[in-house]
Amino acid sequence: MKKIFVLLFIWIFQTNALALIEVDITRGNLNPLPIAVSPLSIDNESKKSFEKILDKKDIGSEISKVIENNLKTSGLFNPLDKDAFLQAPEIANLKPRFEDWNLIKAQALITGKVKYVDDKLRVEFRLWDILAGKEMMALAFTTVPNNWRRVGHIITDKVYERLTGEKGYFDTRIIYVAEEGPKTKRIKKLAIMDQDGANNKFLTLGNELVLTPRFNSTNQMVTYLSYFRNLPRVYLLDIETGIQEVVGDFPGMTFAPRFSPDGKKIIMSFAKDGNSDIYTMDLENRIVEKITNHPSIDTSPSYSPDGKYICFNSDRSGYQQIYVMKSDGSNVKRISFGKGLYGTPVWSPRGDLIAFTKLHKGKFYIGVMRTDGSGERLLTENYYQEAPSWSPNGRVLIFYRETKTDDKGKGFSAKLWSIDLTGYNERLVDTPTDASDPSWSSLLTN
Amino acid sequence: MNRSILVSSVLHLILIMITAFSLPFLSKKPIDLPPIVSVELIQITDKTNIPFAPKAKKTIEKIKEKEKKLVSEQAPPKKVKKIKPDSVPMPDDKVDKIEKIKEDKQNPEKIDNEVKQVSEFEKKELFDPNNIAALIDKSKVESAETINKSDKVTQDQQKNIDNVGLSLSEEDALKAQIFGCWSIPLGLPYNENLLVRIKLQLNPDGTIQQSEILDHARMNKPGQGFYKVLAESALRAIKLCQPLRVPTTGYERWKELQLNFDAREMLEG
Numbered sequence: 001m002k003k004i005f006v007l008l009f010i011w012i013f014q015t016n017a018l019a020l021i022e023v024d025i026t027r028g029n030l031n032p033l034p035i036a037v038s039p040l041s042i043d044n045e046s047k048k049s050f051e052k053i054l055d056k057k058d059i060g061s062e063i064s065k066v067i068e069n070n071l072k073t074s075g076l077f078n079p080l081d082k083d084a085f086l087q088a089p090e091i092a093n094l095k096p097r098f099e100d101w102n103l104i105k106a107q108a109l110i111t112g113k114v115k116y117v118d119d120k121l122r123v124e125f126r127l128w129d130i131l132a133g134k135e136m137m138a139l140a141f142t143t144v145p146n147n148w149r150r151v152g153h154i155i156t157d158k159v160y161e162r163l164t165g166e167k168g169y170f171d172t173r174i175i176y177v178a179e180e181g182p183k184t185k186r187i188k189k190l191a192i193m194d195q196d197g198a199n200n201k202f203l204t205l206g207n208e209l210v211l212t213p214r215f216n217s218t219n220q221m222v223t224y225l226s227y228f229r230n231l232p233r234v235y236l237l238d239i240e241t242g243i244q245e246v247v248g249d250f251p252g253m254t255f256a257p258r259f260s261p262d263g264k265k266i267i268m269s270f271a272k273d274g275n276s277d278i279y280t281m282d283l284e285n286r287i288v289e290k291i292t293n294h295p296s297i298d299t300s301p302s303y304s305p306d307g308k309y310i311c312f313n314s315d316r317s318g319y320q321q322i323y324v325m326k327s328d329g330s331n332v333k334r335i336s337f338g339k340g341l342y343g344t345p346v347w348s349p350r351g352d353l354i355a356f357t358k359l360h361k362g363k364f365y366i367g368v369m370r371t372d373g374s375g376e377r378l379l380t381e382n383y384y385q386e387a388p389s390w391s392p393n394g395r396v397l398i399f400y401r402e403t404k405t406d407d408k409g410k411g412f413s414a415k416l417w418s419i420d421l422t423g424y425n426e427r428l429v430d431t432p433t434d435a436s437d438p439s440w441s442s443l444l445t446n
Numbered sequence: 447m448n449r450s451i452l453v454s455s456v457l458h459l460i461l462i463m464i465t466a467f468s469l470p471f472l473s474k475k476p477i478d479l480p481p482i483v484s485v486e487l488i489q490i491t492d493k494t495n496i497p498f499a500p501k502a503k504k505t506i507e508k509i510k511e512k513e514k515k516l517v518s519e520q521a522p523p524k525k526v527k528k529i530k531p532d533s534v535p536m537p538d539d540k541v542d543k544i545e546k547i548k549e550d551k552q553n554p555e556k557i558d559n560e561v562k563q564v565s566e567f568e569k570k571e572l573f574d575p576n577n578i579a580a581l582i583d584k585s586k587v588e589s590a591e592t593i594n595k596s597d598k599v600t601q602d603q604q605k606n607i608d609n610v611g612l613s614l615s616e617e618d619a620l621k622a623q624i625f626g627c628w629s630i631p632l633g634l635p636y637n638e639n640l641l642v643r644i645k646l647q648l649n650p651d652g653t654i655q656q657s658e659i660l661d662h663a664r665m666n667k668p669g670q671g672f673y674k675v676l677a678e679s680a681l682r683a684i685k686l687c688q689p690l691r692v693p694t695t696g697y698e699r700w701k702e703l704q705l706n707f708d709a710r711e712m713l714e715g
Contacts, residue, residue: 020645023612025628026711028625131686162675163631
C-alpha cells in the first residue's frame with residue numbers, strides 16, 4: 001500500500017515537472033495571402049507557333065495574367081508585382097531559389113511551362129510553399145490552343161483549392177440579361193460570359209423580353225422566362241448546342257423558374273385564378289405538381305442542395321417573408337423575422353446559408369442567414385439591388401444593382417456586382433452593356 | 447461526609463461555571479471571512495518596463511534643479527520670521543532678511559547645524575570635493591549589495607517559475623506575434639474540428655529547431671482534406687514568425703512548446 005502511494009506521488013510529481021507548455025492560438029488574420037505568379041516559361045518555337053494561332057506574343061505570360069487576375073479578384077490572395085521577381089521563369093520552374101522569393105515576402109509561388117505539342121497546348125504548373133521550401137502540387141493539361149483562358153481558370157481553381165481548402169469557382173460562366181436602350185423601352189437579351197467577364201456572347205436577339213435565366217447545377221443547361229405574345233413562357237436552353245425548347249405553355253403567369261439539384265425538375269411559381277403558388281414540373285414526363293396551397297402569394301422557390309427542402313418567399317404573415325418547407329410542401333416554417341421585407345431567397349450550394357434581398361426603410365440589402373433563420377448578416381446596402389446568385393463553392397454572391405434616374409430621366413444604369421461572404425470584397429463585374437438577373441454556373445470541369 | 451459533599455459541590459460548581467463560559471464559544475458564528483480574491487503573479491518582462499523618455503528626463507531634471515534652487519534659497523525654518531498674512535511687509539524688512547541669509551551661508555558652522563533640518567536636496571549639493579574617492583568606494587559597495595540582492599530575488603523567482611507555464615505577459619506577447627503571422631484559410635468548413643496541435647522544439651533565440659504536427663494521421667483520413675490545408679497554414683505562420691517572442695530567461699521551461707491553432711472562432715465569426 002505504502003509503495004503504491006510513493007509511486008503515485010512520484011508519478012504526479014514527474015508529470016507536473018514535464019508538463020508541456022501549451023499556447024492556444026484562436027485568432028489569425030484574414031489578410032490576403034501574398035503569392036507570386038511567375039510567368040509560365042515557353043520556348044521560342046512554341047512561342048512562334050502560338051503567335052500564329054492565337055495572335056498572342058507570349059501565351060505563357062497571358063495565362064499567368066489570367067491566374068493573377070483571378071486570385072486578386074477572389075480577395076483571398078495578394079499577387080505580388082512581377083517587377084520584384086528575382087528569378088527568371090524558366091529557372092524558377094525547375095527549382096525555385098526559396099530565399100529569393102522569401103525576400104519579396106511571397107508565401108506561395110506558381111511556376112509553369114507552356115509547350116506546343118501536336119497542334120495542342122500543353123501546360124505544366126507547380127505550386128510551391130516558399131516558407132516550407134517544398135512543392136505542394138504539380139499538374140499538366142493538354143487542350144486545344146483556343147482554350148488557353150480556361151487553362152488559366154483551371155490552374156487557379158486547383159491553387160485555390162490547395163491553399164484555402166474549398167473548391168474554386170473560376171472555371172465557370174455567368175448567364176445574365178443584357179439590357180440596352182431607355183428605361184421605358186428596354187431591349188433585353190440573354191448573354192453569357194466567363195466569370196471574369198471575358199468571352200461575352202449574346203444568346204438571343206432581343207426581339208422578346210427575357211427574364212430570370214438560371215443554370216442547371218449539373219450541366220450547362222439554362223432555364224429562363226421569355227414573353228411570347230405578351231405571355232411568359234418557360235424555356236430550356238442547352239448552352240453547348242444552342243438548342244432551345246419551350247417547357248410548357250401555362251394558362252397563367254409563371255415566374256422565377258429554377259432547376260432542382262439533380263436537374264430533373266423545374267420549380268417555379270405560377271399564378272392561377274389570382275393566386276400564386278409553387279409548382280414543380282418533371283422534365284421527363286412533364287407532370288406538374290402543386291407544392292404549396294395557400295391563398296397568399298408564394299414565389300421565388302429554391303431547393304436545398306440535397307433536394308430535401310425548398311425555401312421561398314410568401315406574404316402569408318401579412319408581409320413578404322422567407323419560409324422553408326420540405327420538398328413535398330409539408331412542414332412550412334417561417335425563418336425570417338427581422339424588420340423589413342424579404343425576397344429572392346437562394347439556398348447556398350454548401351447548404352449552410354440562404355442568401356436573400358431585403359427591403360427596409362427604402363434601402364435594398366443583400367444578405368445571408370442560416371437555414372433556420374439565425375445569424376442574419378447584411379453584406380451590402382444600396383438604392384436598388386436584388387437577385388443574388390451563389391458561386392458554385394458558396395463563397396461569393398453575384399447580384400445586380402441599379403442606379404437612380406435623375407430628374408431629366410437620365411443616369412439610370414444596371415450593373416452586375418459580386419461580393420464575398422466577408423462583405424468586404426465587393427467588385428463590379430464588367431459587362432459591355434447594362435446587365436441584370438445574373439446566374440452562376442457550376443464548375444465546367446470537376 | 448459533609449466535607450465530601452462540600453468538595454463535590456464546589457467541584458461541580460466549578461465544572462458548571464467552566465461549561466457556562468466555554469459553551470458560548472462553541473455557539474459563536476465562524477469568522478466572517480471576506481470573499482477570496484484569486485491573485486495571479488505576473489512576471490513583468492523587460493518589454494513592460496516603459497523606457498525612460500529623454501524628453502521626460504530633461505523635464506524632470508529641470509524640475510529637480512528648480513526645486514533644489516528653491517530649497518537652497520530657502521531660509522532655515524527656525525530663522526524665518528512668522529509674518530501675519532494680513533500684514534504688509536515693508537521694503538526695508540525684506541532687504542534685511544536677504545542680507546541675513548547671505549550672512550548665514552557664509553558661515554560654515556551655522557550651515558552644518560541647519561542642514562540637518564532641511565531636505566535631502568540640499569544635502570546632495572553639499573559634498574566635500576576632497577572626499578570623492580571615499581564616496582565612490584561607498585557607492586560601489588552599495589551597488590554590489592543591491593545587485594546581490596536583486597540576483598537573489600531573480601534566482602528565487604526562477605525556482606518558482608521553472609515548473610509553471612509562461613507568464614501572462616509572455617504568453618500574450620507570443621500570441622500577439624503569431625496572430626499577425628497566421629493567415630487563416632477562409633474556405634475551411636467551420637462546422638468541423640479545426641484544431642491543429644503543433645509541438646515545437648525551440649532554440650534559445652526563439653528560432654525553430656523542429657516542428658511536429660501532433661495529429662499527423664488525420665491528414666490522410668477521408669473527408670479530412672481541409673485539415674492538411676489548416677496544418678500547413680499553421681506551419682507557415684510559425685515559420686513566418688520566427689524567431690518567436692519567447693522569454694529571455696528560463697529556456698528549460700519553454701524549449702518545448704505546444705501551439706494549439708484553432709480556426710473555428712474566427713471562421714464562425
